[in-house]
Amino acid sequence: MKVLLIEDDRELGDLIKTALSIEGYQVDWVQDGFLALKNISEKDYDVILLDLMLPRFDGVKICKRIRETKDLPILVITARSQIEDKVEVLNAGADDYITKPFSFKELLARIKAVMRRYKRPEGVIKVGDLIINIASHEVIYKGNKINLTKREFELLKLLAQKAGTVVSREEIYLKVWGYSHEEGSNIVDVYIKNLRNKLGDKPARLIQTVRGYGYKLSIEDAL
Numbered sequence: 332m333k334v335l336l337i338e339d340d341r342e343l344g345d346l347i348k349t350a351l352s353i354e355g356y357q358v359d360w361v362q363d364g365f366l367a368l369k370n371i372s373e374k375d376y377d378v379i380l381l382d383l384m385l386p387r388f389d390g391v392k393i394c395k396r397i398r399e400t401k402d403l404p405i406l407v408i409t410a411r412s413q414i415e416d417k418v419e420v421l422n423a424g425a426d427d428y429i430t431k432p433f434s435f436k437e438l439l440a441r442i443k444a445v446m447r448r449y450k451r452p453e454g455v456i457k458v459g460d461l462i463i464n465i466a467s468h469e470v471i472y473k474g475n476k477i478n479l480t481k482r483e484f485e486l487l488k489l490l491a492q493k494a495g496t497v498v499s500r501e502e503i504y505l506k507v508w509g510y511s512h513e514e515g516s517n518i519v520d521v522y523i524k525n526l527r528n529k530l531g532d533k534p535a536r537l538i539q540t541v542r543g544y545g546y547k548l549s550i551e552d553a554l
Contacts, residue, residue, distance in 0.1 A: 337390070486523070
């Protein structure tokens with residue numbers, strides 16, 4: 332597995348790279364935002380480990396730039412522990428974050444967790460009683476066929492592909508509508524409501540609203 336480590340702390344960066352290399356990961360390590368974006372544009376990676384406080388481009392900007400062109404796991408490594416910082420980085424498109432200081436065991440577990448979410452079944456996505464056939468655009472939930480519009484299907488597919496993790500409104504706009512979020516628009520909320528109605532998801536347990544972040548397809552309530 333190829334990892335891009337973006338960390339300007341030399342001691343921490345060296346420790347992480349060495350430990351991951353021992354575990355069998357192939358690690359590229361850069362120490363500023365400009366080089367990070369250059370590597371991302373030129374190479375393919377399986378996961379990004381991203382510090383927030385970086386020279387030239389900060390981690391939030393890098394995260395947003397990645398999400399404009401790439402669909403890959405982003406795990407933020409941060410010393411910031413305030414809820415506002417966590418909200419900002421998740422809204423920017425990060426999949427998860429780990430707060431410094433941390434144990435390598437925890438870091439490894441979180442890397443594996445975010446990478447599992449990005450594994451794509453060939454042709455079919457199955458989350459509990461929810462089955463999505465990508466080729467035929469057929470959706471089955473609890474044994475019932477659900478008729479969806481093209482946009483509804485793409486939205487549900489995106490949530491299912493990242494089941495168990497929060498998908499921000501910005502990411503939904505980019506991947507389902509193909510453009511950035513427009514201030515004041517509630518189109519995503521309208522489509523989420525339509526999906527819930529068609530799936531019989533009342534109260535909203537399958538597709539959960541995470542205030543300040545976006546939406547999450549709950550693994551537990553898909554069963």
